Amino acid sequence: MLVLHYASIDPHSRFVRLALAEHGLEAEFIEERLSERRRELLELNPAGTLPVLRDNDAVICGANVIADYLDETRGQELGSRRLLPGNPVERAEVRRLLHWFNGKFYDEVTNYLVTEKFIKRARIGGDAAPDVTAIRAAKANIRYHLRYISHLVSKRDFLGGDWLSFADFAAAAHLSSADYFGDVPWDEELNAKSWYARIKSRPGFRPLLSERIPGVPPPPHYADLDF
């Protein structure tokens, strides 16, 4: 029995939800609040971060670690659709991009947006004003990441190579969180936009796109597959 501790807007949780869906895996979902660290969650993951996957008694912490765990325990069943595919060099390229999006993109873009536009308002009595400098930095940085995505898909069919891999779902997960807040300048990078349209049409994306933060509606194109 799989149980995922997640938060809806958290890009790392989104990545794992997409990965579970691609593996055809059902799970029980336990929603955590990003604005607090429950003691029970800290007992599962001393870092206090999401997502955490429980597989019966096993506790697997963190997006990249969960990706490797899913590949090691369920990857072979996917055959040629395996998300960490190929030889060790090709796998290293997918892992490099997993770190890029779950690490660098998060540090430079999604962490700022989720903290300033969601966590600060979600805290009890949360009336801290968003830090406009942080939001401005995220909006500047995302342009550079979109350009990098356009660059990668101009050379390859997908981000990590010529097959769909964990790299695509990590990038799409972070972009979907930023897109909820209307902070992705899609029209500046049409290659990145058409790659995202392909990933966004995967069935596993549907539940993510249907969820709403109360009082914070996403832009009209957010859930539109032909945006």
Place this chain on the structure above:
Amino acid sequence: MLVLHYASIDPHSRFVRLALAEHGLEAEFIEERLSERRRELLELNPAGTLPVLRDNDAVICGANVIADYLDETRGQELGSRRLLPGNPVERAEVRRLLHWFNGKFYDEVTNYLVTEKFIKRARIGGDAAPDVTAIRAAKANIRYHLRYISHLVSKRDFLGGDWLSFADFAAAAHLSSADYFGDVPWDEELNAKSWYARIKSRPGFRPLLSERIPGVPPPPHYADLDF
């Protein structure tokens, strides 16, 4: 032919040097300056970070990605001394700690110390004063990490389980960088100290402990195996 692009004080580079040594692998070492991003390095690793491992034509970027690559290409030769050992759950625990030390510990401790105490002075014309707030944060945070190491080795023989793993070398690599600057309060956590003494005595540690930053001597105990 393996080639490692590294910087001496960089904890992620130290981790990979220790991992190469444990695998009995020879490599050519190319020292990079942490204070500048050479164009040739950016062409190898668009993130501009160290370390980068070249294995003939393959380019493997980043400490955790290199660890998985070494395990996948050379791990079996180590037999029972494999550094990413065991079943998928045990491997996930080693990877969780790899992220802990190469990610969280770096963000909270070593990045501050290396930036403030080394990179700022190494820049051409570098006379920027160290940010004392950042150094103070690193010194406060390291206590919490040392306590966590003591906690782990009170339950297990090594950090990731009852065998030496990549987790030990990641933690020891970061601690050795902090220790160079005299910023590890060893006497507060004797369990962590005796675990570190065991890892520090591995032959692969010797070259690291013999290197010096011109004008910045380490404390007397730094290279002492019975510190």
